[in-house]
Amino acid sequence: MKRKQLNIVMIMGLALFATFFGAGNLIFPPYLGRNVGSSWMTGFIGFFIMDVGLATMGVLAVVMNQKGSIDGVVDKIGHIPGVICVTAIILCIGPGLCIPRTAATTYELGVKTMIPSMNHWVFGAVFFAIVLALTIRPNKVVDIVGKFLTPVLLAVMVIMIVKGIVAPIGHPVHIGGEVPLKEGMLSGYQTMDGIGGMLMTLMLITAAKGYGYTDKKSVSSLIAKAGIVSGVLLMLVYGGLTFLGATTSGNSAFAGLEEAPLLVAITNRLMGGAGVGILAVIVFLACLTTAIGLTSVAGNYFEELSGGRLKYSHLVVAMTIFSYLFSNVGLTKIISISAPILQIMYPTVLVLVLMSFFEKVIKDRMTTGFAAYTALVYEILALAASMGAPFGFVNSLPLSKFGLGWILPALIGGVVGSFFHGKHYAETIAELDSASGKKQYRKPASDDEMKKNKREAV
Known part of the structure; x- marks a missing residue:
């Protein structure tokens, strides 16, 4: 039984790794490494925190909160x-941005370099036909990705990284003018892994049930261990890619290249003509596994949200078609659209995820709610300021130069929210638990009970 559980954890962990390791994960770490040079390790730490760290915490937050679900994280x-928050995130990392980006990246980094005459509309049709074929059966998604696609992806990545370590392009040099930690965090934003971490549990929960695990404790244990396996693999691969980028920091031939062309240039320098083919395989597998995982997650979520009225298979078909059409906008355009959305949503999600680990200590939802909403308001003002609005004061707050200016407002919001404890009872019923002697909270059973409770709270 222990060997069976270990195999399941490894398969789920590999599937989770492959789902996270997609379009942005290939192009952003080398770009970060080149821009920060000899400070690549500091930049990587920032990248790891805002990407792998938050993604893994998101997975753990879902399985460790008292409800054992996504609702337990965002209901606060x-x-x-x-x-609305979860739906927006699903749309952001799903058909609205990330799934189309997988096809766009595969075309620009793989297909376009090997078959320049290939039309992007034709390629997109083939790519999403494969995604649909491998996603239409939700119980098989984790098996397909974890057992078959991920091992090949990892093997190819290891070859490339080891080659770059043994015979580096050059030595990392000091780059002035950049704040490595901030640059790493901003690059972590762009991958979208952190913001979608808690949503990937939907795919893993479906897989766990398919393996015969139904009780909350067993499912939570499997998913938590899979999250750790995924986090370790992502750390090793991301670190390797960031180092590869850093080795080009002193070479003028790589200066000024954007994310995608830089990765192509690094691969060609390390592996010659064969590198183009290897890069094409890496890109295809990484983006395909991510598209499969995200499509499955979105389909599961909207089917559950609609109470089964919207069927998983119908949703998957609709999202695949939409993603295909949107992918032809182009990689650069998709990234430019994703940046402001992620800037606004990241801090709110981060606050909710972090507070999920302290819900036994901070039981009042108003504290978490005020902190999350304050972080959201700060990021809206910061984005408006970057567009010329008169809100420049937000850039003078502590940690703002690291992209963390929302922390102080969130802390203040949490303190203010703690003074509104009485309002908490308008949305929950407090009952004395006979076994522990402590208060337990539940939602009102009816609208009449809600109204009565609000009157009493006021």
């Missing part, structure tokens, strides 16, 4: 706002 800002 209110049920309807929580649903």
Whole structure:
């Protein structure tokens, strides 16, 4: 039984790794490494925190909170706002941005370099036909990705990274003018892994049930261990890619290249003509596994949200078609659209995820809610300021130069929210638990009970 569980954890962990390791994960770490040079390790730490760290915490937050679900993480800002938050994230990392980006990246980094005459509309049709074929059966998604696609992806990545370590392009040099930690964090934003970490549990929960695990404790244990396996693999691969980029920092031939062309140039320098083919395989597998995982997650979520009225298979078909059409906008355009959305949403999600680990200590939802909403307001003002609005004061807050200016407002919001404890009872019923002697909270059973409770709270 222990060997069986270990195999399942490894398969789930590999599937989770492959789902996270997609389009942005290939192009951003080398670009980061080149831009920060000899400070690549500091930059990588920032990248790791805002990408792998938050993604893994998101997975753990879902399985460790008292409800053992995504609702347990986001309901602290209110049920309807929580649903809106999750829906927005699903659309952001799904058909709206990340899934189309996988096809765009595969075309620009792989197909375009090997078959320049290939039309991007034709390639996109083939790519998404494969995604649809491998996603239409939700119980098989983790097996397909974890057992078959990920091992090949890892093997090819190891070859490339080891080659870059044994015979580096050059030595990392000092680059002035950049804040490595901030650059790493901003690059971590762009991958979208952190913001979608808690949503990937939907795919893993479906897989765990398919393996015969149904009780909350067993499912939570499997997913938590899979999250750790995924985190370790991502750390090793991301670190290797960041180092490869850093080895080009002193070479003028690589200066000024954008994310995708830089990765192509590094691969060609390290592996010659064969590197083009190897890069094409890496890109295809990485992006395919991510597209499969995200499509499955989105399909599961919207089917559950609709109470089964929207069928998984219908949703997957619709999202695949939409993603295909949107992917032809182009990689650069998709990235430019994703940046402001992620800037606004990341801090709110981060606050909710972090507070999930302290819900036994901070039981009042108003504290978490105020902190999350304050972080959201700060990021909206910061984005407006970057576009010329008169909100420049947000850039003078502590840690703002590291992209963490929202921390102080969130802390203040949490303190303010703690003074509104009485309002908490308008949305929950406090009952004395006979076994522990402590208060337990539940949602009102009806609208009448909600109204009565609000009157009493006021």
